[in-house]
Amino acid sequence: MDLLGFARGPALEVSVGIFCAGVVWRIAAFALLKIRREQSRPRQSVLRYVSEGLLATASRSWPHPEFTKRTGAGEALGYSYHMGLFVVILLYGPHIALLGSLVGFTWPGLPSPLITGLAVVTLTLFCGVLFRRLTSPVMRMLSNFDDYFTWFITMLVLVTGLAASAHLGARYETLLAIHILSVDGLLVWFPFGKLMHAFYIMPSRAINGAILARKGAPS
Amino acid sequence: MSRLSDIPVRVEGLPQSAPQSGTSSTTPAGLGGGLAAILSELATLLGRLAASEETAMIDLRSLPMSPADRILLQRALGDGEVHATLKAQGLSTARETGVAGVWWIEHRDAHDELCAELLEVARFPQILASAPDEIQDAAVALQARNSAAA
Amino acid sequence: MSTTPQVTVGEMLRRNGVSRRAFIKFCTASASAMALPAWMGAAMAEQLRHAPRPSVVYLSFQECTGCFESFTRSFAPTIENLMFDVISLDYDDTLMAASGSAAEAALATAMKDNYGKYVLIVDGSIPTGAGGACCTAGGRSADMTLRAAAEGAAVILAVGTCASFGGIPFANPNPTNAWPVSGIVAGKPIINVSGCPPIPEVITGTLLQYVTTGKLPDLDENLRPKAYFGNTIHDRCYRRPFYDAGKFAKSFDDEGARSGWCLYELGCKGPTTYNACATMKWNDGTSFPIESGHGCLGCSEPDFWDKGSFYAAQSSADWNSAGETSPREVLELAGGTAAAGAVLGVGAAGMGRLRQHHSEKE
Numbered sequence: 001m002d003l004l005g006f007a008r009g010p011a012l013e014v015s016v017g018i019f020c021a022g023v024v025w026r027i028a029a030f031a032l033l034k035i036r037r038e039q040s041r042p043r044q045s046v047l048r049y050v051s052e053g054l055l056a057t058a059s060r061s062w063p064h065p066e067f068t069k070r071t072g073a074g075e076a077l078g079y080s081y082h083m084g085l086f087v088v089i090l091l092y093g094p095h096i097a098l099l100g101s102l103v104g105f106t107w108p109g110l111p112s113p114l115i116t117g118l119a120v121v122t123l124t125l126f127c128g129v130l131f132r133r134l135t136s137p138v139m140r141m142l143s144n145f146d147d148y149f150t151w152f153i154t155m156l157v158l159v160t161g162l163a164a165s166a167h168l169g170a171r172y173e174t175l176l177a178i179h180i181l182s183v184d185g186l187l188v189w190f191p192f193g194k195l196m197h198a199f200y201i202m203p204s205r206a207i208n209g210a211i212l213a214r215k216g217a218p219s
Numbered sequence: 220m221s222r223l224s225d226i227p228v229r230v231e232g233l234p235q236s237a238p239q240s241g242t243s244s245t246t247p248a249g250l251g252g253g254l255a256a257i258l259s260e261l262a263t264l265l266g267r268l269a270a271s272e273e274t275a276m277i278d279l280r281s282l283p284m285s286p287a288d289r290i291l292l293q294r295a296l297g298d299g300e301v302h303a304t305l306k307a308q309g310l311s312t313a314r315e316t317g318v319a320g321v322w323w324i325e326h327r328d329a330h331d332e333l334c335a336e337l338l339e340v341a342r343f344p345q346i347l348a349s350a351p352d353e354i355q356d357a358a359v360a361l362q363a364r365n366s367a368a369a
Numbered sequence: 370m371s372t373t374p375q376v377t378v379g380e381m382l383r384r385n386g387v388s389r390r391a392f393i394k395f396c397t398a399s400a401s402a403m404a405l406p407a408w409m410g411a412a413m414a415e416q417l418r419h420a421p422r423p424s425v426v427y428l429s430f431q432e433c434t435g436c437f438e439s440f441t442r443s444f445a446p447t448i449e450n451l452m453f454d455v456i457s458l459d460y461d462d463t464l465m466a467a468s469g470s471a472a473e474a475a476l477a478t479a480m481k482d483n484y485g486k487y488v489l490i491v492d493g494s495i496p497t498g499a500g501g502a503c504c505t506a507g508g509r510s511a512d513m514t515l516r517a518a519a520e521g522a523a524v525i526l527a528v529g530t531c532a533s534f535g536g537i538p539f540a541n542p543n544p545t546n547a548w549p550v551s552g553i554v555a556g557k558p559i560i561n562v563s564g565c566p567p568i569p570e571v572i573t574g575t576l577l578q579y580v581t582t583g584k585l586p587d588l589d590e591n592l593r594p595k596a597y598f599g600n601t602i603h604d605r606c607y608r609r610p611f612y613d614a615g616k617f618a619k620s621f622d623d624e625g626a627r628s629g630w631c632l633y634e635l636g637c638k639g640p641t642t643y644n645a646c647a648t649m650k651w652n653d654g655t656s657f658p659i660e661s662g663h664g665c666l667g668c669s670e671p672d673f674w675d676k677g678s679f680y681a682a683q684s685s686a687d688w689n690s691a692g693e694t695s696p697r698e699v700l701e702l703a704g705g706t707a708a709a710g711a712v713l714g715v716g717a718a719g720m721g722r723l724r725q726h727h728s729e730k731e
Contacts (some may be wrong), residue, residue: 001614002672002676004641004676004683005672005675005676005687007678008677008685008686008687009677009686009687009688010688011700012686012687012688013686013688016702016706017702017704017705017706018706019706020702020703020706021706021707021709021710021713022710022715023707023710023712024707024710024711025710025711025713025717026709026714027714028710028711028713028714028715028717028718029713029717029718029721030715030718030721031714031718032714032715032718032719032721032722033718033721033722034722034725034726035393036725036729056582075555092615093615093617093634094633094634094683094684095631095684096684097633097684097685098531098682098684098685098686099683099694100685101681101682101685101686101694102686102694102696102699103577103696104695104696106619109615110571110616111614112612112613112614112615112618112717113613113615115615124440136616154621167603169638171641172601172603172640172641173641175684176640176641176684177509181682191628195717234607236641246426253411275408276406276407276411277407278400278401278406278407281401281407305390307388307390307391307393307394308394308395311394326394326398328398333651334394334398334401334402335394335397335398335410336401336403337397337407338400340382345393345411346390346394346411347392351390353389355370
């Protein structure tokens with residue numbers, strides 16, 4: 001079996017398996033924890049504070065005005081590269097072919113040159129994000145292996161993807177194999193690092209928002 | 220079967236006149252570097268031919284020439300005085316161009332398909348000359364025929 | 370077929386009434402078709418005329434005869450040109466008039482008379498299963514025949530993907546235990562001319578090039594001539610602008626397909642296939658699969674039968690190498706692993722609750 005066959009065959013199968021198992025494990029591990037009973041009297045009806053909790057997922061998606069000067073740029077940077085990544089992953093022809101083969105239906109994509117341009121922009125923003133993390137003293141103090149490794153492995157997927165689509169640096173089958181292997185690596189790492197924020201972020205905001213709303217201080 | 224190359228190509232916006240025979244070609248502004256490159260190569264090869272009788276060939280099918288480049292090349296080189304046809308398992312033509320020493324040779328196979336096209340830089344195309352061993356055989360055969368008739 | 374190729378090529382030409390000029394024309398056209406420098410045509414003609422006709426032995430083993438059929442349909446040089454003017458084809462199952470013991474005698478004589486000098490062309494894979502019984506002729510297995518023939522060969526041309534890499538018989542589960550030529554013969558120069566079948570002019574061009582130069586052409590790591598197998602189909606495909614612009618046909622004969630868009634999503638293996646189809650094409654430059662609307666199968670590559678579906682894009686998943694990975698398989702995997710994850714999660718939550726309980730007690 002050659003490298004490409006391995007990458008899109010057994011390696012991809014195992015990675016998807018580990019991804020599914022890991023994600024369910026980690027979600028179950030926090031979802032099944034006991035919710036600490038609030039001793040204070042609820043200030044609002046259950047319906048009210050639950051719905052306000054749900055709204056908190058939106059309201060907490062952008063910093064409060066007092067903080068935008070400090071963190072606004074960083075937030076904007078973050079949103080930009082996320083959107084870039086989503087567009088590149090979900091709207092590029094060969095990716096749609098892969099995802100379509102897994103879920104059973106496809107959708108229209110964007111012209112490849114546009115995707116390539118967006119990927120390059122995303123790559124630049126991604127480097128900007130690392131720069132910020134390394135230069136801001138607060139960020140540097142807060143950052144650990146998880147942050148850097150997650151950045152690295154996502155960057156690897158981006159860079160190898162661009163190299164493969166541009167047929168740059170080696171034979172195409174090798175470039176494509178390396179790109180798919182890096183995606184396999186990302187899938188395996190996903191459940192065990194900061195990438196789980198993809199699943200935690202909405203529930204976390206909703207629950208915290210509900211707790212605060214119950215106390216009469218919706219965010 | 221009809222091919223892309225059978226569709227006639229008309230190039231627009233070109234100088235109308237072609238150089239006369241015997242004059243050296245001036246380099247017209249080609250539609251690509253292809254034409255200028257070939258003419259430059261021919262000049263070099265002609266120099267060598269003049270100096271040391273060294274012959275050379277350029278395979279036109281190996282060069283990235285558009286149909287327009289080809290027409291420009293034909294016009295640039297022009298027509299000479301000699302036009303030879305060769306019938307050997309298909310028709311071939313050797314045409315002297317307006318540039319002395321440059322011959323345009325087309326080989327066609329038995330199905331009249333163009334199988335080779337070249338520019339030969341020589342006093343005359345090698346393929347036209349009779350071979351020494353064939354001459355030898357012919358001399359022997361003719362002698363035998365003469366003595367049989369006598 | 371002559372078994373005394375000490376007669377020079379020039380002499381054969383004279384006997385067959387092929388003039389010297391016609392032969393120069395033939396060599397010039399072949400040199401042009403093989404992308405050799407123009408002066409080599411005349412040089413080849415001169416060299417060949419004084420050379421004894423090289424002896425060529427063609428052995429066919431576990432094959433469909435498609436490669437031989439391709440060989441006989443070469444336009445430049447044609448098989449007739451080759452056979453009557455240039456080479457002495459001393460043994461070939463399909464073309465020779467002799468059969469039975471006369472044929473075996475012809476083979477033995479050719480190999481003996483030209484020991485160390487003949488060109489051995491092989492098509493088909495060599496099965497070693499059942500003690501070699503899967504392919505036998507004249508009481509000898511393919512394995513035995515090849516080894517004996519290889520001993521006296523100057524060079525071996527493995528024509529077709531079966532001879533080069535094992536091809537169809539070699540594909541999973543390889544019931545006859547088939548091997549390519551390079552898996553049986555060691556210590557002899559081998560040129561793999563792969564393809565299922567190879568382009569006619571690639572076969573004859575490689576043979577002619579060896580016969581006229583006496584040297585092996587530049588070979589890639591799969592022992593294929595770089596002159597023909599140096600670029601991928603994708604590198605030279607006329608539909609490349611559509612790939613670059615992201616215009617892909619979604620199904621056969623849809624709007625995109627009719628407009629000649631790229632066939633990547635219909636499973637084209639062009640990007641990973643090394644062959645000359647996009648430039649030399651088939652039937653004297655008429656067309657090739659992509660031009661006719663079907664994606665490249667990758668037939669000149671090793672294991673092309675086992676590299677997943679011919680109709681799934683190269684970027685798609687390929688979990689069982691037997692066809693497209695179906696959403697059902699994905700669902701089964703996801704379900705199974707999610708269940709395993711749930712078990713782990715319940716365990717982890719249990720431990721978490723225990724910790725919560727202890728901390729609350731304090």
